[in-house]
Amino acid sequence: MDLPGWQAIYERLKDKNFEIVSVAQDTNGVKDAGPWITAARPTYTALIDEKHLVSKLYNMVNVPTGAWIDEHGKIVRPNEVAFVDDRFKNFSGLDSAPYLNALTDWVEKGDKSSYVMSEDRLREKLTVNNSDIALAAAEFGLGEHLYKSGHLTEAIPHFKEAQRLNPKSWNYKRQAYALSDAKRDYGTTFMDEVQKAGGSRVYYSPPDLRPEVTQKDKKP
Amino acid sequence: MSWKRVTAFFCLFPSMAGVSAWGRQSHATIIYDDRASEIRSVNEEAGRLWITTDDLKRATGFELKPQGICRDELCFPVPKSRQQEFRHESAGKIWLNLVAFANLVQQPIAHDESLSIWYFGLRADQRQVLSSLKAPDFTLPDMSGKTHSLSDFRGRKVLLVTWASW
Numbered sequence: 385m386d387l388p389g390w391q392a393i394y395e396r397l398k399d400k401n402f403e404i405v406s407v408a409q410d411t412n413g414v415k416d417a418g419p420w421i422t423a424a425r426p427t428y429t430a431l432i433d434e435k436h437l438v439s440k441l442y443n444m445v446n447v448p449t450g451a452w453i454d455e456h457g458k459i460v461r462p463n464e465v466a467f468v469d470d471r472f473k474n475f476s477g478l479d480s481a482p483y484l485n486a487l488t489d490w491v492e493k494g495d496k497s498s499y500v501m502s503e504d505r506l507r508e509k510l511t512v513n514n515s516d517i518a519l520a521a522a523e524f525g526l527g528e529h530l531y532k533s534g535h536l537t538e539a540i541p542h543f544k545e546a547q548r549l550n551p552k553s554w555n556y557k558r559q560a561y562a563l564s565d566a567k568r569d570y571g572t573t574f575m576d577e578v579q580k581a582g583g584s585r586v587y588y589s590p591p592d593l594r595p596e597v598t599q600k601d602k603k604p
Numbered sequence: 605m606s607w608k609r610v611t612a613f614f615c616l617f618p619s620m621a622g623v624s625a626w627g628r629q630s631h632a633t634i635i636y637d638d639r640a641s642e643i644r645s646v647n648e649e650a651g652r653l654w655i656t657t658d659d660l661k662r663a664t665g666f667e668l669k670p671q672g673i674c675r676d677e678l679c680f681p682v683p684k685s686r687q688q689e690f691r692h693e694s695a696g697k698i699w700l701n702l703v704a705f706a707n708l709v710q711q712p713i714a715h716d717e718s719l720s721i722w723y724f725g726l727r728a729d730q731r732q733v734l735s736s737l738k739a740p741d742f743t744l745p746d747m748s749g750k751t752h753s754l755s756d757f758r759g760r761k762v763l764l765v766t767w768a769s770w
Contacts, residue, residue, distance in 0.1 A: 386767045402761045405754065407744065409768045414747060416769040421747050429752055431744040433766075435638045440726065441733070441740040444766055453739040453762040457755065466765050491761055506737055513731040519712040522725030526714035529635055529721065538716060545714075555768075562770035 386448055387424030389468030393484065394428045401455070402491045404428035407438045409447055411528050411559055435528065436555060440521045443511040445553040446588065450483075452490060452500075460490070460500045462509045464591040477585045482593050498595035505596070520550035531563055540569050554587075633721040634702070636664045647699065653722060654692060654699040664724075666705075668698060673705055678729075680709055739764070 387406065394404050406428065408417035413434040421430050438444065442451060442463060450466025453459055467480040490497040501509070511517070527542035543560035550556060558574055560566075566573050578587050629645040632653070641663035647654035657668050665675045668691065672681035682690045689704045702722070706713050710728035715721070733740045739762075743753040754762070 385769075386765070390765065400761075401759075402763070403757045404763050404765065405752075405757065407764070407766050409766050410770070418747060420769060429746065429757075431746055431752060433744050437638065437742050437744065438764070438766060441730075441742060442764075443734065447766045447768045450763055450765040451739070453754070453757075453764055455759050455761060457739050457741075457758050459734075459737050459739050466763075487763060494761070503737060507735070510734055510737075513726075513734060515710070515712065518710075518725055518731055519714070522712040522714040522723050525635065525638065525725065526716060526721060526723035529633075529640060529723065530716060530719070535719065538719060542714060542716065558770050559768070 385420045385424065386468045387420055387426055387430065390428060391424060391426050393468065393487070394426070397488065397491045398428070400491050405431065407431045407433045409433055409436050409439055409555060409559070411436070411531065411563060435525065436559070439553075439555055440525075443513055443517065445511075445550070445555060447555065452487075454495070454500075459506060459510075460495075462501070462506055463511070465588040466591075475584045476588045478588060478590055483591050486591075486593050499593065500596060502596055509592070516549045520546045520548075520553065520556065523549065524556050527560065536564055540564065544570070631720060633719070634659075634663045635721065635723040637724075639663075648720070651703060653702045655702055657698045657700060660700050660702070664702075668700060673700070673708075680705070682708070 390404050390406055406426070408421070408431065410417040410432070411434055413432050417432055424430075439449075442449075444463050446465070448466045448468070449463050450461075451459055451463055452461040464483075465476075465478065466483060467476070467478060468484070470480050473479065486497075486499040490499050494500075523542045524546035527539040527546060530536070530539035530542065540560075543556065546556045547553070547560070557577055561570060561574055564570075578584050581587060629647055632643050632646040632648065634641050634643055634655070641659075643655055643659050643663060645656070646659075655663070661667055666673050667675065669679070672679045673690075674680070686704075690701055692699045692701070702724070703713065705711075706724055712725040714723040714725070730740075739754060741753060741755045743751050745751050754764070
C-alpha cells in the first residue's frame, strides 16, 4: 500500500508548510482500509471515504490519484496518477521519481515551480462533469447504499449502470468487483478489463510533467 | 384545474385512483447529500415524488419559502408558471415534488423501484465548483472518527491523494 511511502515523503517535506491528505476510497470504510492505516501509523492526515466523496467531487476515476492544492485552496495541478514508489512499475511501466521530484519542487518553490499549471492548461485537463458522469455517481451511490443494507443483488444493476455511464471510471469497476464475485456478477475480471482497454501499460496515463512555459521563457 | 378538483375527480372514479398519487401513500428512503432518511409517507406517481415540507426539511435541509426552495444562503426560485409541478396542498399539509426540484437544480436521481429508494446526487452548483479551479471542500473522518475538512489546511500546500484497499 501507498501509506508508508507517503509517510517517508511527509517526513522530508512536512516542515515546509505542506500537508498530505490521503483519502481511502473504500465502501467498507474502516473495515477494509483500517488495517492498512493502523499498520502504517501515518502522521499526515489519513481519512476514510466510504462514499467515494472525493472521487465524486474531483471527478477522479482511479487510484492512486493526486491533486495539488495551494495555500489559497486553489487547484494547481489536477487529477493525475500519483505513485509513491515503483511497486507497480512492472504493471504500469511508470516511474515514480519524476512525479515525486515535481512534488518536491512545488513544495519548495510554490507558485514559482514550473510544475504549477497555468489556468488555461488546468481548465483543459479538468474533466467536465457532464450529466452522464453526475448520474453515474448517483447510480454508484445508490449501489453502495443497497450493498451496505444487505441488498447486493439489487445493488449490482446500479453498479453496472454507473460503469456504463462513466466507462472511464476504474473505481466504479474495481470497487464493485471487490464487493462481489466479479466473474459471476459482472462476467469479467479486473485483468480482463485491463486487457480490453489495451493492456496494463495504458491503464494509467503518465502524469504530464512538461514544465509550464512562463511568459519570460517564451521566444519572441 | 385546481388540485382539489383533480382529487375530487379521481374519487369519483375509484378504478383510476391509482393513477393519482393522493390517497396512495407509501414508504420511501431518500438519500440526500449521502445521508439516508426513512420517509413514512410519500406520494409516488409517474416521474414524481411528493413529500411533505416537514420531511423535506428533515431529509434535505431545504425549506419552502416565499422566495423559493432554500437552505441557508442557497435559494432556488420556483418558476411562477410551474408552481403546480412543485407544490401541492392535501390533507392539511404542503407537499413538494422532489423530482421537479432535482430537475430544476440539475441534480441526478438514481432510483431503486423495488425497494423504493431514491438517491439524489450532486446539484449543478456543487459540480461547477471545479471549473472555478477552487478545490471542492469536504469533511471526512479519520480512523478514530475525528472529522477533518480540506479547508482546515488553508495556508498550507496540500497533496490530496486517493488510495483504496481493493
